[in-house]
Amino acid sequence: MSPRRTAITLTASLLLAFGVALPLLAQSPAGGSAKLGKVSFPVSCNPAAQKEFEVAMAYYHSFAWPQNKAALERVIQADPTCGMAHWGRALGMLDNPFLWPGSLSPKLLADGQAAIDAARAAGLKTQRERDYVDALATFFKDADKLNHRTRATALEKAMQGVAARYPDDTEATILYALVLSANFDPNDKQYTNQRRAAQTLEPVFVKQPEHPGVAHYLIHSFDYPPIAPQGLDAARRYAKIAPDAAHAQHMPSHIFTRVGHWQDSVESNRQSARVDGDRTVNSPHAYDYMVYAQLQLAQDRAAGEVLSHARGVAKKPDHIAAAYAYAAMPARIALERGAWGEAARLPLDPAAESYPWKKYPPSEAVNAFARGVGAALSGDAAAAGAEVARLRALRDTAKERQIGYWAEQIDIQAEVVRGLASCAAGKSDECVAVLSVAADREDATEKHAVTPGPILPAREVLAMVLLKDGKTADALRGFEAVLVKEPNRYRALAGAMQAAERAGDAKKAAAFAERVVAQTAAADSARPEIAQARRVLGK
Numbered sequence: 001m002s003p004r005r006t007a008i009t010l011t012a013s014l015l016l017a018f019g020v021a022l023p024l025l026a027q028s029p030a031g032g033s034a035k036l037g038k039v040s041f042p043v044s045c046n047p048a049a050q051k052e053f054e055v056a057m058a059y060y061h062s063f064a065w066p067q068n069k070a071a072l073e074r075v076i077q078a079d080p081t082c083g084m085a086h087w088g089r090a091l092g093m094l095d096n097p098f099l100w101p102g103s104l105s106p107k108l109l110a111d112g113q114a115a116i117d118a119a120r121a122a123g124l125k126t127q128r129e130r131d132y133v134d135a136l137a138t139f140f141k142d143a144d145k146l147n148h149r150t151r152a153t154a155l156e157k158a159m160q161g162v163a164a165r166y167p168d169d170t171e172a173t174i175l176y177a178l179v180l181s182a183n184f185d186p187n188d189k190q191y192t193n194q195r196r197a198a199q200t201l202e203p204v205f206v207k208q209p210e211h212p213g214v215a216h217y218l219i220h221s222f223d224y225p226p227i228a229p230q231g232l233d234a235a236r237r238y239a240k241i242a243p244d245a246a247h248a249q250h251m252p253s254h255i256f257t258r259v260g261h262w263q264d265s266v267e268s269n270r271q272s273a274r275v276d277g278d279r280t281v282n283s284p285h286a287y288d289y290m291v292y293a294q295l296q297l298a299q300d301r302a303a304g305e306v307l308s309h310a311r312g313v314a315k316k317p318d319h320i321a322a323a324y325a326y327a328a329m330p331a332r333i334a335l336e337r338g339a340w341g342e343a344a345r346l347p348l349d350p351a352a353e354s355y356p357w358k359k360y361p362p363s364e365a366v367n368a369f370a371r372g373v374g375a376a377l378s379g380d381a382a383a384a385g386a387e388v389a390r391l392r393a394l395r396d397t398a399k400e401r402q403i404g405y406w407a408e409q410i411d412i413q414a415e416v417v418r419g420l421a422s423c424a425a426g427k428s429d430e431c432v433a434v435l436s437v438a439a440d441r442e443d444a445t446e447k448h449a450v451t452p453g454p455i456l457p458a459r460e461v462l463a464m465v466l467l468k469d470g471k472t473a474d475a476l477r478g479f480e481a482v483l484v485k486e487p488n489r490y491r492a493l494a495g496a497m498q499a500a501e502r503a504g505d506a507k508k509a510a511a512f513a514e515r516v517v518a519q520t521a522a523a524d525s526a527r528p529e530i531a532q533a534r535r536v537l538g539k
Helices: 003-017 047-061 065-078 083-093 106-122 127-140 148-165 170-182 192-207 212-221 228-241 246-250 252-259 262-276 282-296 300-312 320-336 340-344 361-377 381-400 404-424 428-443 458-468 472-485 490-502 506-519 528-536
Strands: none
Touching (some): 047 212, 065 083, 083 106, 083 127, 106 127, 127 148, 148 170, 170 192, 192 212, 212 228, 212 246, 228 246, 228 252, 246 262, 246 282, 252 282, 282 300, 282 320, 320 340, 320 361, 340 361, 361 381, 404 428, 404 458, 428 472, 458 472, 458 490, 490 506, 490 528
């Protein structure tokens, strides 16, 4: 048996171990036979190149980077004068726009500029094609002098111009909406960019119901608690539009997570892993979302099996989403179960020495946060303080790399651990004050697409402390506030039940207990909160 065949067989057996069917290892067929949806993107290249270009763009719209790249190489082979193939290469180099700027590097930006130059050298036979290339070039131009936000905004405006000049060209409209949505302000609670993007895409979806990018980018645009229900239609349709794209199987779980549909999220990510077969960053990203959902269902054993499989993958992708997933999964498994001592001892990863963690401060910060929370809630203020220092150093690294969103998030994590360390040191008032500010800061921003949710929401941590201090009414309000932002979150449901019972509100305690019992009907592990919920209900 060949080494490749052996690797595929091993992957299949491991996937079966945690309930995933044998993977259908989708290839990148030259004839475009993979089921990816329908994309029409005319370019002035020969017929063979035109066909492959549309296959490449179908892969692009589902963020299938290796397949996108391979298809574009086939375009160039079919027609060396097809300049738009090099434009497609430059576009694909930018990776997932919702991971900007953390997914970008100086080398990548330089390679993108080289692809733009190659597009112009190969030939652009129409003004429309030249406009596409000029628009994308704004992102790469002076990348060593201009900051990311300036260049991203320039790209957004340039694509808006292309869409306006060619109103019948829906690809320009779709790509404009993608950049518009990705350029959202995390402090904007009106979701201005996201709503505008959705309003731009919805008429296109009516005319092109099988376009993968429209469904995909609608999901991203609605990936926020107050507006997430509006994304359910696109979520349910996208997986059917592009069944052979791993990311298309995963993306519906972004909406399922936001509305608390945990079993739907588990199934979505199982299918994503099945299609991807551990070949790209899609798999660890899907595993993290799957683990998070399983933990909300109290399926702790299943979550542990997913983590074990993910750790056993021979080659871990060198990518921010993969690094985040590998740090987040063990952190979630410890913290969601309230296993504070286990969290305090979490290693960065069994493969820490061989994985480039230093490239990804947001990912390493997850480990520091989990260790700090675990130490503080185990009563070890000194160990928690050490993790605060580590988090601050990672925050400073994020600032140096000009990833301001993550610098803010890491600083919030540091403050949560600092607050809990004060609790561990017996400084209750200081603890509550620090956690209150941290919770307000976290609520003022939105989660990143790389994660299904906070490793442990700051407001939930504050509510836990208030409950322990006997401030049951305040604790109940805190847990209920978490549930508005994170619907059906297990620890918030259980906390609200406990707070209501201690406050003497039997009716509300029973209502939350019913939700805990119903949500954990298929639990594979004993959790004390489930037993408490049954007691509250007299079961």
